[in-house]
Amino acid sequence: MPPISDVRFSNVRDTSFSVSWLTEDVVTGSVQVSTSPPTGTRAGQVRQSQVWRSEAGQAHHVTITGLLPETTYYVTVHGGSATDDNHGRGFQVTTGPTLTLPDSDNAYGTIRLGNGSPAAGCTVLARVVNGNVSGSSGQSALLSAQTDASGSWIINLGNARTESLDAPFVYSASGDALALEVQCSPTRQAAQTVDTAADAPTADLQVRTLARTLKTLDAGWNFLALPYTPLTPYTASRLCQELDRNTANAPAEVVRWQNGGWDGHVCGAPANDFPLDTAAGYFVRTLLPTFWVPTGDALSTAAAAGSIVVENGWNAVNGASILPASASGLCASVASPATAQEANRWWASGWDGHICGLSFNDFGLALAEGYFVKAEVPPSNRSQLPLAVRLSAADLGGVYGLTVANLRDTSATVIWKTEEPTTGQVDLFTDGRLVATVADVRGADYVGRLHYAVLAHLQPSTAYRFDVKGGTANGRRRAGGQGAFTTLAVPASVPRSQAAYGQVLQADGVAPLAGGLLLAYVVDADDADSSGRSLLLAALSDENGYWTINLGNARTVDGAAFHFSPQDRLELAVDTADGVVLTRGFLVSDTYPTATLRADASRLYLPQIER
Incomplete structure (x- = not known):
């Protein structure tokens, strides 16, 4: 260690x-x-x-x-x-700037060891977290104190600043939260979150002994999983930071398998950070050999046979709680009505597989490693659902630019615009029956003219129809539209992962373009690998204008992975509620990252992205 x-x-x-x-x-x-x-x-x-x-x-x-x-x-x-x-x-x-004299508001409490005695000399770390709509958003910059001989600590929350340090963090006397983390040693720690109304004093917090392990990582791809439940939320950016601490400049990206495709965080980029789940596996690409020291509480129980819930097709899972700790044990742990077909590990920088139900290559499972399970889930008995009433012709209107992107075996993204700012919702149907209602990814209360909804947990090779609808804030106008798509077949193998990312700015070239729609095709340019162009890919830019699209999610019209080379091209369009403001083309080799994009309609070029 x-x-x-x-x-x-x-x-x-x-x-x-x-x-x-x-x-x-x-x-x-x-x-x-x-x-x-x-x-x-x-x-x-x-x-x-x-x-x-x-x-x-x-x-x-x-x-x-x-x-x-x-x-x-x-x-x-x-x-x-x-x-x-x-x-x-x-x-x-x-250091931050000098601010006006803050208010004084002491939070305090006592830390105890497992036997009830005072925990002296421990570090108490704290953040104020917004829990209501008032005050500062997000969480404060980190505060800290050290416990004295009696295990007592005190932190004045009046010193809390925003994470950018340029303003006081404004919070409420109740309804917001104080997130506490206690460190007495690498393995003796504690954590709790209390309401700001109960922070003077907080309830006594007891330190407990945590488990930890050391996991070596090779240069290149590593398939990892959390072997323990972290004391505090564990994100992709935190994993990047820990790996960089252990070996400078080693981590490159953390990638998760979600909705039948890849979704990633580029280490060091302030975009697309996501929490790591103890049930899943994650691919981590490193530029240098390094190591990881995960710490936390032992996972609650071993996974019983038939207890792991999976989706149709490929699933990235954690093997830490599987008994017996073998590929066959992993197959047996898949919950009904799904049937496990194969289990794969990333071993010696390549795939190594076990066919469920057969005796050969029944490899053992290792702590802190992820595994891919391919499963088949039969369609649910939708005949039990009542026939649904869809939008009538009188309900249609006010919707344009209706597009289906990111089409895969178990998911699809529906994109549309409305003439006026409205809420956004997709009603999904198959066999004339309503099977899902999905809101815009920004929430059911989001009101705007550009809408983006991700439909997940779909059945492969299945025809779906959908209605999009929304209402204005005053409820006087409604918008509606209709469309259809057929999901792709489950890919025969796990597709490759290759992230593309960048930043898009507004026309002034300074302010980030938040909530911009990135539309993309991977286009064959060297007559090698797949020909033509892929199906449409899409993403939204975040509040800082950053976007990420994993080119490994590109598919051909028949559902196969779209194979590409560094000399192929990525054709990008930046769209807003007011129309396309930029189109650019890049060599695939120049997309990590792309040059910064400027959303200026004068920069359009031909050929434009088709939909």
């Missing part, structure tokens, strides 16, 4: 910040700070006469003072004889 781990920065203000870290052994610690990166020798301190040291322990907490506002500092951490300078780069932290 690494001698120093989990370096965190908290209480970042205009002239000070706190540093906390964990060590494997009980040692004293110290922090050095400089305005320039480490040079390979001991980093220069801001004040040569001042030394910031921590008491002997495994949880270390030091507050650095006397700093300048809006200035970047480089931090080197010491624990005993070990030094961590972030692989020679130094840990960077930038």
